[in-house]
Amino acid sequence: MQYPFRTVSVVLTFLVFILSLFIGCESAEETRVSYSIPEQPEMSTGYTEKPGWVTNEFAVAAANPLATDAGYQIIQAGGSAVDAAIAVQMVLTLVEPQSSGIGGGAFLLNWDGEQVYAYNGRETAPAAADENHFLDENGETMPFRDAVRSGKSVGVPGTLAMLKQAHDRHGVLPWQDLFEPAITLAENGFKVSPRLNQLLVGEDAFRNDDIAAQFYYDENNEARSVGFELKNPALAEILRRVANEGIDAFYQSEVAENIVERIQSHERPGNMTVEDINNYPVQDFETRALCNDWKNYQICGFPPPSSGHIAIMQMLGIMEHLDETEIDFEDGLMTADWLHNYFEAAKLAFADRAKYIGDWDFVDAPTGDWNSLMDPAYLAERAALIGEQSMGIAEPGNPRGAQAMLGVQPYQPESGTTHISIVDREGNAVSMTATIESGFGSRIMSDGGTGLPGGFILNNELTDFSLSPVDEDGNPMANRVEPNKRPRSSMSPSLVFDRESGDILASVGSPGGAAIIHYTAKAIVGMYDWNLNAQDAINLPNFANFNGASVLEEERFPADLIEALRARGHEVTERALTSGLQAIQVIEDGYYGGADPRREGVVMGQ
Ligand code: GLU
Numbered sequence: 286m287q288y289p290f291r292t293v294s295v296v297l298t299f300l301v302f303i304l305s306l307f308i309g310c311e312s313a314e315e316t317r318v319s320y321s322i323p324e325q326p327e328m329s330t331g332y333t334e335k336p337g338w339v340t341n342e343f344a345v346a347a348a349n350p351l352a353t354d355a356g357y358q359i360i361q362a363g364g365s366a367v368d369a370a371i372a373v374q375m376v377l378t379l380v381e382p383q384s385s386g387i388g389g390g391a392f393l394l395n396w397d398g399e400q401v402y403a404y405n406g407r408e409t410a411p412a413a414a415d416e417n418h419f420l421d422e423n424g425e426t427m428p429f430r431d432a433v434r435s436g437k438s439v440g441v442p443g444t445l446a447m448l449k450q451a452h453d454r455h456g457v458l459p460w461q462d463l464f465e466p467a468i469t470l471a472e473n474g475f476k477v478s479p480r481l482n483q484l485l486v487g488e489d490a491f492r493n494d495d496i497a498a499q500f501y502y503d504e505n506n507e508a509r510s511v512g513f514e515l516k517n518p519a520l521a522e523i524l525r526r527v528a529n530e531g532i533d534a535f536y537q538s539e540v541a542e543n544i545v546e547r548i549q550s551h552e553r554p555g556n557m558t559v560e561d562i563n564n565y566p567v568q569d570f571e572t573r574a575l576c577n578d579w580k581n582y583q584i585c586g587f588p589p590p591s592s593g594h595i596a597i598m599q600m601l602g603i604m605e606h607l608d609e610t611e612i613d614f615e616d617g618l619m620t621a622d623w624l625h626n627y628f629e630a631a632k633l634a635f636a637d638r639a640k641y642i643g644d645w646d647f648v649d650a651p652t653g654d655w656n657s658l659m660d661p662a663y664l665a666e667r668a669a670l671i672g673e674q675s676m677g678i679a680e681p682g683n684p685r686g687a688q689a690m691l692g693v694q695p696y697q698p699e700s701g702t703t704h705i706s707i708v709d710r711e712g713n714a715v716s717m718t719a720t721i722e723s724g725f726g727s728r729i730m731s732d733g734g735t736g737l738p739g740g741f742i743l744n745n746e747l748t749d750f751s752l753s754p755v756d757e758d759g760n761p762m763a764n765r766v767e768p769n770k771r772p773r774s775s776m777s778p779s780l781v782f783d784r785e786s787g788d789i790l791a792s793v794g795s796p797g798g799a800a801i802i803h804y805t806a807k808a809i810v811g812m813y814d815w816n817l818n819a820q821d822a823i824n825l826p827n828f829a830n831f832n833g834a835s836v837l838e839e840e841r842f843p844a845d846l847i848e849a850l851r852a853r854g855h856e857v858t859e860r861a862l863t864s865g866l867q868a869i870q871v872i873e874d875g876y877y878g879g880a881d882p883r884r885e886g887v888v889m890g891q
Contacts, residue, residue, distance in 0.1 A: 318362045318462040320469050323354045335882050337820030340890030341875040345369055346706040346867035348384065348796075348886040351475055352376040355466035356707055357889040359458065366709040367395055367455035368463055370717050371448050373705050375467035375524060379517055380475050381885075382742050383484050383724045384703040384796060384865075387523070387535065388544075388731065389744040390443040391719035392587045394574060394778050395455055396789050398712055401585045401780060402454070403574040406447025407644075407771040408440025408746040409565065411557040416754035418747070418766040426752040427553075434490040436548035436555030438727045438745035440772065442535075444719060446566040449532045455713070464528035471521035471739075474514035480885050482511045484724050496730035500739050517739035519732040535733075536566050543734035544743065551729060576782075577659050580605070582790070582813055583782040588655055592642040593777030596634040596802045597809070598659045599667070603630035606668035614815045618826070618842075621849035628830040628855060629671040631803065632679035635832035639694045640681035643763035644771040651687030658684050675854035679832055691763050692756030701726070702776065702796030706869045708789075708876055714869070716778035716792040718801070722746045746772055777805040781813065791819070793868035795881070803829040804864035812870060819868040819879030827862035838862040 338344065345356035355376040356369035364372075370393065378386030385391065390408040394401055410418070418437060419427050432438055452460055485508035491497045492506060500517075501509055509515055526534035534540065541562035548555040576585040577598045584601075586594025604626055613623040637658055641651055651657045663684045670676060681693060702720040721727075721744035732740035749772035754765040764773040775798060781791040791812060795804040804827060811822025826841030835850060839859040850857050865884040870877045878888030 317458055318359060318465045320355070320358055320465040322469060322473060323351065332882050335820060335880050335887070337818055338878040338888040338890065339872070339875060340878065340888075342891045343710045344708050344869045344876040344878045344888055344890035345373065346869055346878050346880055346886060346888040347373045347377065348703045348865055348867065348884055349377060349381045349478065350885065350887045351380050351470060353887050353889050356705075358466065359463060360709050361891075362462070363457060364463070364709070365455055365457040365711070366707040366713040366715040367393075367451050368458045369707050369709065370705055370715045371452060371463040372466050373707070374444065374448065374717070374719055375464055376470060377703055377719070378741055379467055379471050379520055380478065381481065381703055383481060384701050385444070385719035385721055386741050387445050388442050388726065388741045389719060389721035390440065390746055391447060391717055392591060392774070392776050392778050393447065393451055393715060393717040394585060394587070394780050395451065396714040396780055397455065401574045401576065402451075403572045403587060404447050404451045404570045405572045405587070405771075406443035406570060407590055407774060408443050408744055410440060410747055410750070410766055410768060410770050410772070411555070411561045412768045413556040413558065414747070414766050414768055416765045416767065418750070419752040429748065429752065431553060432752060433723055433745045433748050434728045435553030436551035436557075436727070436729065437553060438722075438748045439548050439555050439557060439729065439743045440746040441557065441561050441565045442544070442744065443565065445527060445532050445535050447570045449566070450570045460531070461528040464524045468521050468524050468528065471517040471524065474516040477509045477511055477513045477515055478885055479511050482508055485509065488725060488728075490728040491725045494728055494730050496732055496740055497728070500730070519735045519737040519740040522735045522737055523733040523741070532566060536562055539734035540731070544731045547729050547731050547743065575655060577656070578784055580813070581784050583784045584809065585780045585782070586777055589642050589645040589648065589773070590771040591774040591776055592638045593775050593802050593805065594779065595642065595655060595658050596638050597777055597779070597806045599634040599637065599664060600627065600630040600806055601810070602659060602661065602664040603633060603668045603671070606665050607671060618846070621846045621853075624828060624835070624846070624850060625675070625853050625855070626671060627828070628835045629676060630668070631830040632676065632832045633667045633670065633682070635830070636679040636681040636693070637684075639832070640691050641689065641763055642773050644773070647767055647770050648763045651683075651689060652685040657687065660684060673853065677854070690760050692758070692760040694751040694762050694764055701798075702801070702865070704778065704794040704796055704865060704867045706792040706794065706867045706878075708792065708869050708871075712789070714780060714789050714792045716780050716794050718776035718778045718794045718796070720744070720746065720776060720796070722749060749773055775799045775801045777801050779805055779809065781809060789871060791868060791870045793819075793866065795864045795866040797862070797864050799831055800827070800829045800862060800864070803827065804866055808866050808868055812868070818877050819870045820877075823864075823866040823868060823879045823881050827864055829862060834858045836860060836862065
């Protein structure tokens with residue numbers, strides 16, 4: 286089972302290789318990547334069945350076929366998983382601009398065969414930001430929508446600086462070669478995908494940005510149509526400079542000045558300065574992955590500012606303490622009993638998340654250790670709160686007796702983001718989730734000061750902070766805005782290992798706001814509790830609970846299951862839960878890759 290691009294790329298790569306032999310060795314020495322543009326079929330959006338992909342030597346999974354192909358070609362040229370991730374991310378900036386890019390942030394995990402490295406490229410608040418950042422002159426929080434669509438929501442972009450550090454350590458190919466696919470596509474044009482088109486059609490605020498209005502819309506204010514050949518000269522120019530001159534061409538340059546100008550000239554301006562951007566790369570992006578046991582597995586994920594790994598491990602850990610005699614999974618579907626337990630465990634995890642999780646450079650872990658939230662004894666205590674009937678709303682707990690005077694942050698919407706999973710020929714595995722927060726981020730574009738059409742989108746990551754600095758009783762929120770702080774995230778790039786042998790088993794993750802936590806948990810349980818392959822696990826219907834209503838993916842669950850949940854006291858709602866899971870599993874003699882049928886992702890490999 287292979288994606289047809291693969292065959293095309295293999296043939297093209299081979300032809301280019303043969304040609305280069307005739308042309309002489311010089312150009313081969315200049316760049317080891319001879320990027321060739323693959324065929325670009327138009328894919329339907331909505332729910333598109335994916336075949337699941339078996340490969341032998343390596344695998345790349347990303348949310349857009351052109352991005353996957355770029356990673357594929359980089360590994361073909363001898364690149365590492367991190368090299369491929371960089372090329373994939375640059376192409377995603379171009380072809381899936383609504384979800385991630387150089388104007389945003391990312392978390393990257395890399396397994397090098399011995400150790401898990403974690404790189405934190407989360408956006409930061411400007412130095413001048415304080416806890417009143419999202420309050421109006423009367424001290425009231427701004428309407429969330431206005432806060433998102435403003436210069437105030439933009440955090441200092443982190444993706445490029447973080448990737449540079451990851452490349453310094455894990456890169457094999459030269460930095461500039463990794464930009465070749467994105468620059469070529471930006472110059473030659475790519476076909477607007479159905480998903481990009483649909484999201485552009487549905488957007489209002491993005492049309493108010495003068496750069497976006499001229500670039501993503503035509504003179505009649507119509508979104509660029511599916512298949513429209515879109516070139517992005519501004520992005521090509523910026524990427525060429527970053528490729529040749531390094532990240533200073535972004536962080537210490539007119540690109541930084543232009544970002545600030547765009548933010549400050551917005552009708553709701555932000556207070557980011559050029560100095561904030563200049564200072565961003567002066568930090569160590571490496572952080573400590575959290576690795577925790579679950580059944581026969583060890584799962585590694587991101588520490589705070591992400592809440593993702595802790596919440597997933599809390600839910601899975603709590604579930605381990607619940608009645609094992611019940612049937613979990615029957616006829617290809619999780620049972621109402623299992624969902625009841627899961628939703629209750631989710632409420633408990635989300636209650637703790639709302640209280641405790643914030644950037645760990647600013648917020649103390651309960652009792653000084655984030656693992657306290659995942660202690661088996663604490664999770665047993667939490668599991669004991671789960672009964673036959675729904676508990677309604679859960680309260681945060683006191684891990685290891687912690688008594689923190691912190692507020693409980695109410696739910697705030699999040700949506701956007703992309704996930705990349707890669708395993709290279711050496712067995713190095715990347716799990717990287719990247720974001721500009723909501724679809725089209727802050728709805729502000731920057732052309733990097735090039736004056737050319739196009740450019741990149743600035744994130745709205747700062748609305749991942751609690752807009753209000755305190756709760757109703759005046760207790761401070763762990764996730765309030767503070768200068769140079771990173772907003773809390775739900776992104777959950779994960780690597781799964783065999784607990785006994787230490788062998789890597791899978792790389793997995795998803796976009797989807799706070800529901801990322803549920804999507805990723807579902808895929809892990811599907812693969813390792815219910816023994817499904819990655820594709821079948823991803824295909825399973827989605828479900829979520831953020832400490833309130835139990836949400837089911839619409840039209841995927843039978844009426845009797847919904848009734849059974851209601852009978853146990855759940856407020857059940859149905860809606861689209863558009864995950865964008867990507868997963869690569871290690872199987873005998875190779876890899877099995879899955880991509881979410883709800884988005885445009887594919888897997889390629891050899
Ligand atoms: N900004 C969100 C986070 O970091 C992700 C948004 C999304 O996936 O939709 O958790």
